[in-house]
Amino acid sequence: MKELITFNLNRKPVELNLDRDRILLWVLRTDLGLTGTKYGCGESYCGACTVLVDDEALRSCQITLNDIQNRSVVTIEGLANNGELHPLQKAFMENDALQCGYCTPGMIMNAYALLKKNPDPTEKQIMEGMEENLCRCGAYKRIVEAIQAAARVMGGFEHEKK
Amino acid sequence: MKKNNDLDLDFTDRLMDFQVSRREFIKIAGGGIFIFMTIGDIPIWAQQRRDRPSLPTDFNAFLQINEDGRVACFTGKIEMGQGIVTSLAQMLADELDVALDSVDMVMGDTDLCPWDMGTFGSMSTRFFGPPLRAAGAEGRQILVELAAEHLNRPVDQLLTENGMVYDRSDREKKVTYAQLARGKKISRHASGKVPLKTPDQFKIMGDPILRRDALEKVTGRAKYAADIQLPGMLYARILRPPSHDAKRIAVDLSEVQQIEGIQVIEDKDLIAVLHHSPDFAEKALSKIKASYDTPKSDLNEVTIFDHLLKVAPEGELVAENGDIQKGKKEASMVFEQIYLDGYKAHAPIEPHGAVVNVEGDKVTIWPSSQTPFRVKDEVAEALGISSNNVRVISPFLGGGFGGKTRNLQVIEAARLSKLTGKPIQVAWTRQEEFFYDSFRPAAIVKINSGLDKNGQTCFWDYHVFYAGERGSQHFYSIPNSSTVYYGSGWGGGPGTHPFATGAWRAPANNTNTFARESQIDIMAAAAGVDPVEFRRQNLTDKKMRSVLEAAADKFNWKPATAPSKRGYGVACGIDAGTSVAMMVEVDVDRETGKVMVKRVVCAQDMGLAINPQGATIQMEGCITMGLGYALAEDLRFSGGQIHDHNFDTYEIPRFSWLPKIETVIIDAKNETPQGGGEPAIITVGGAIANAIYDAIGVRMFQLPMTPARIKDSMAKG
Ligand code: FES
Numbered sequence: 001m002k003e004l005i006t007f008n009l010n011r012k013p014v015e016l017n018l019d020r021d022r023i024l025l026w027v028l029r030t031d032l033g034l035t036g037t038k039y040g041c042g043e044s045y046c047g048a049c050t051v052l053v054d055d056e057a058l059r060s061c062q063i064t065l066n067d068i069q070n071r072s073v074v075t076i077e078g079l080a081n082n083g084e085l086h087p088l089q090k091a092f093m094e095n096d097a098l099q100c101g102y103c104t105p106g107m108i109m110n111a112y113a114l115l116k117k118n119p120d121p122t123e124k125q126i127m128e129g130m131e132e133n134l135c136r137c138g139a140y141k142r143i144v145e146a147i148q149a150a151a152r153v154m155g156g157f158e159h160e161k162k
Numbered sequence: 163m164k165k166n167n168d169l170d171l172d173f174t175d176r177l178m179d180f181q182v183s184r185r186e187f188i189k190i191a192g193g194g195i196f197i198f199m200t201i202g203d204i205p206i207w208a209q210q211r212r213d214r215p216s217l218p219t220d221f222n223a224f225l226q227i228n229e230d231g232r233v234a235c236f237t238g239k240i241e242m243g244q245g246i247v248t249s250l251a252q253m254l255a256d257e258l259d260v261a262l263d264s265v266d267m268v269m270g271d272t273d274l275c276p277w278d279m280g281t282f283g284s285m286s287t288r289f290f291g292p293p294l295r296a297a298g299a300e301g302r303q304i305l306v307e308l309a310a311e312h313l314n315r316p317v318d319q320l321l322t323e324n325g326m327v328y329d330r331s332d333r334e335k336k337v338t339y340a341q342l343a344r345g346k347k348i349s350r351h352a353s354g355k356v357p358l359k360t361p362d363q364f365k366i367m368g369d370p371i372l373r374r375d376a377l378e379k380v381t382g383r384a385k386y387a388a389d390i391q392l393p394g395m396l397y398a399r400i401l402r403p404p405s406h407d408a409k410r411i412a413v414d415l416s417e418v419q420q421i422e423g424i425q426v427i428e429d430k431d432l433i434a435v436l437h438h439s440p441d442f443a444e445k446a447l448s449k450i451k452a453s454y455d456t457p458k459s460d461l462n463e464v465t466i467f468d469h470l471l472k473v474a475p476e477g478e479l480v481a482e483n484g485d486i487q488k489g490k491k492e493a494s495m496v497f498e499q500i501y502l503d504g505y506k507a508h509a510p511i512e513p514h515g516a517v518v519n520v521e522g523d524k525v526t527i528w529p530s531s532q533t534p535f536r537v538k539d540e541v542a543e544a545l546g547i548s549s550n551n552v553r554v555i556s557p558f559l560g561g562g563f564g565g566k567t568r569n570l571q572v573i574e575a576a577r578l579s580k581l582t583g584k585p586i587q588v589a590w591t592r593q594e595e596f597f598y599d600s601f602r603p604a605a606i607v608k609i610n611s612g613l614d615k616n617g618q619t620c621f622w623d624y625h626v627f628y629a630g631e632r633g634s635q636h637f638y639s640i641p642n643s644s645t646v647y648y649g650s651g652w653g654g655g656p657g658t659h660p661f662a663t664g665a666w667r668a669p670a671n672n673t674n675t676f677a678r679e680s681q682i683d684i685m686a687a688a689a690g691v692d693p694v695e696f697r698r699q700n701l702t703d704k705k706m707r708s709v710l711e712a713a714a715d716k717f718n719w720k721p722a723t724a725p726s727k728r729g730y731g732v733a734c735g736i737d738a739g740t741s742v743a744m745m746v747e748v749d750v751d752r753e754t755g756k757v758m759v760k761r762v763v764c765a766q767d768m769g770l771a772i773n774p775q776g777a778t779i780q781m782e783g784c785i786t787m788g789l790g791y792a793l794a795e796d797l798r799f800s801g802g803q804i805h806d807h808n809f810d811t812y813e814i815p816r817f818s819w820l821p822k823i824e825t826v827i828i829d830a831k832n833e834t835p836q837g838g839g840e841p842a843i844i845t846v847g848g849a850i851a852n853a854i855y856d857a858i859g860v861r862m863f864q865l866p867m868t869p870a871r872i873k874d875s876m877a878k879g
């Protein structure tokens with residue numbers, strides 16, 4: 001049954017008249033045309049579909065519109081602010097942290113939430129925080145380096161300064 | 163054809179409606195300077211087909227120096243993460259003396275680009291590189307000749323820089339490429355006679371350059387097949403059998419036909435549900451009741467090896483030298499071993515996808531495919547139309563690794579689009595991807611080898627079943643040896659593999675290198691010689707010796723006979739013309755059997771590395787991906803029924819597996835570029851197997867080396 005769903009998407013209010021049990025991933029990709037969020041496994045194992053819901057990284061293949069009612073969703077398309085790339089996006093580019101790029105949006109969104117929670121992560125904490133995101137091209141090494149670089153730019157990485 | 167901005171792809175519209183002759187083609191393509199190139203041999207059948215491609219067929223790539231000074235390279239190759247959109251542009255920019263950002267790469271569009279057989283086998287840089295550079299050099303020469311006339315100066319007085327031609331002695335006398343190309347219609351087939359730049363003249367090649375596709379990929383703008391959305395497009399979900407050998411005996415569509423907004427298509431074997439949202443299509447699919455007859459099969463990941471040996475075809479000789487029988491007589495120690503390797507999935511994070519739009523007799527396709535020109539022919543055949551009416555536009559590929567040379571999903575989408583008259587998207591689920599993949603074949607290697615009383619390898623008798631030939635040949639100096647392969651590893655007749663098999667990153671070579679390098683280590687240990695030293699003693703191949711030494715240096719390898727308890731392992735291999743030596747350090751948990759790879763050093767001689775940064779990243783990717791086939795990946799099945807449906811049971815490498823990776827690229831600037839996207843993966847299995855032996859004195863004869871198998875082998879002693 002269709003209902004009015006209201007939430008914030010990439011900093012703009014959105015109203016949708018849709019079934020509230022629709023999977024967020026498909027609504028984003030098809031109804032809203034935001035195809036940066038990828039399907040990789042559909043069952044929570046790969047992280048390609050990761051988005052931010054109130055700054056928490058969630059797998060959009062596992063949540064429904066019901067779960068985001070009145071909350072704030074950010075996708076990869078909304079990460080840059082006023083045309084200025086987010087430090088993570090820049091760091092992924094500068095550190096060559098991608099190959100085919102298919103896992104990249106999910107990696108960046110997950111890393112965003114990770115740095116939000118812990119602006120000053122150790123390498124080990126980065127690996128643990130990213131563990132459930134898969135990259136078949138094997139870009140892990142540079143993804144870790146990119147996250148470290150972004151953390152530095154964003155003012156974290158206190159443990160290095162000490 | 164209108165420029166389609168919503169799709170954000172490079173749809174250059176000016177080259178539509180090609181005629182066949184090159185002269186005609188130039189007329190349509192507009193002004194500027196054209197250089198055509200032929201890469202390798204164009205197969206006769208491509209030239210002679212009645213249904214020939216609409217572009218002229220005596221070249222398979224070309225570049226255009228436009229009247230605005232921009233340079234475009236048209237090639238049927240595609241970008242799937244290997245970075246050729248960057249490295250090919252680098253070569254061109256350097257030979258032509260233009261800025262890298264003035265080069266546009268137009269790739270994988272079958273209407274704009276000449277025929278190409280596909281992107282695989284580490285061939286793009288290797289075979290494409292030299293003619294591309296030659297074309298660039300030729301283009302530069304034409305520009306200099308034009309400038310000589312324009313500036314009224316002799317050719318040898320001129321120099322080129324950044325899209326300009328200058329007078330050497332008076333730099334105020336200059337003319338831009340744009341000025342020179344304006345109003346011109348010049349075309350030439352690259353003669354290959356113009357000298358290429360020498361490495362000391364490179365400004366762009368050989369320098370690390372960031373990827374040109376990075377911005378699109380970090381902003382979510384990069385389009386992959388399933389990201390293509392056309393007005394009125396429907397998403398298809400297709401009814402699948404539970405097993406490859408299942409026969410459908412009954413199907414009940416009555417419930418699904420009641421669902422509002424769902425279109426049900428039944429066409430021979432194909433039953434699909436369509437909806438403008440994929441999730442609705444998915445739900446509807448679950449309402450179809452079908453029953454199948456599935457024959458019983460005893461084949462599974464354990465019994466497959468006996469089966470394959472039983473059905474193996476006659477062997478074919480790959481190479482031989484000396485006399486094995488003579489070598490056997492000289493042997494004082496003989497080693498006879500069997501190595502096994504299970505099926506592996508390609509498992510790119512992007513599953514196969516395609517959008518097909520059949521409009522009247524015109525067909526446009528956006529596939530995730532490594533072989534766009536094959537797609538064109540396959541779809542034409544499936545729909546019974548001329549391939550001249552089919553256009554394939556290649557989006558980015560979310561990984562291929564050989565798996566996207568097969569295009570079943572495109573045929574499905576094409577059939578459905580034709581039946582409905584609407585654009586159709588078929589995007590496989592992860593489970594479909596694990597079902598219709600063309601898996602890396604299970605394989606067996608039997609090696610019989612011997613050492614003479616001086617500890618030298620005196621014979622080598624090698625038989626590989628179903629992996630394929632690539633990498634089966636050893637490169638050691640062994641006086642008597644023979645290499646035979648049985649079954650190619652591509653497909654295999656009925657009654658061999660229970661499902662499709664095909665090329666998987668460095669096909670055959672992972673299995674062959676694992677077997678060969680394990681066997682070499684066994685002999686080294688028996689001879690009481692350090693494994694690196696043993697290889698050195700048996701190697702005359704200079705290139706291989708130098709990579710082995712470079713790796714040993716970087717690793718700081720100290721000689722010791724295995725098992726030294728240090729957990730060090732080494733392996734060497736050759737793939738796509740590139741020599742690789744790898745050293746690893748592992749930790750084996752004796753309680754759980756779990757292997758942790760702590761450190762990997764890989765040295766590689768790939769000739770001239772066009773983009774060393776790109777090459778390094780490919781090596782890191784190979785090493786990381788290789789951990790999977792070495793330690794975990796093993797498809798489980800019963801007959802044609804696949805038991806792995808997703809990444810929960812089919813484990814691929816993840817962050818926590820990441821070892822410290824160090825890479826060395828041998829500086830071989832004067833050598834021809836060789837493959838870089840695959841070689842470093844071939845040594846991962848062998849190096850880890852040898853390191854496990856070094857750590858715990860237990861030899862692993864089967865890939866993957868899972869904790870269970872390691873514990874098993876430990877128990878057996
Ligand atoms: S698609 Fe959602 S976790 Fe893989």
Ligand code: FES
Nearest residue numbers: 099100103135137
């Ligand atoms: S870059 Fe290809 S899957 Fe991560």
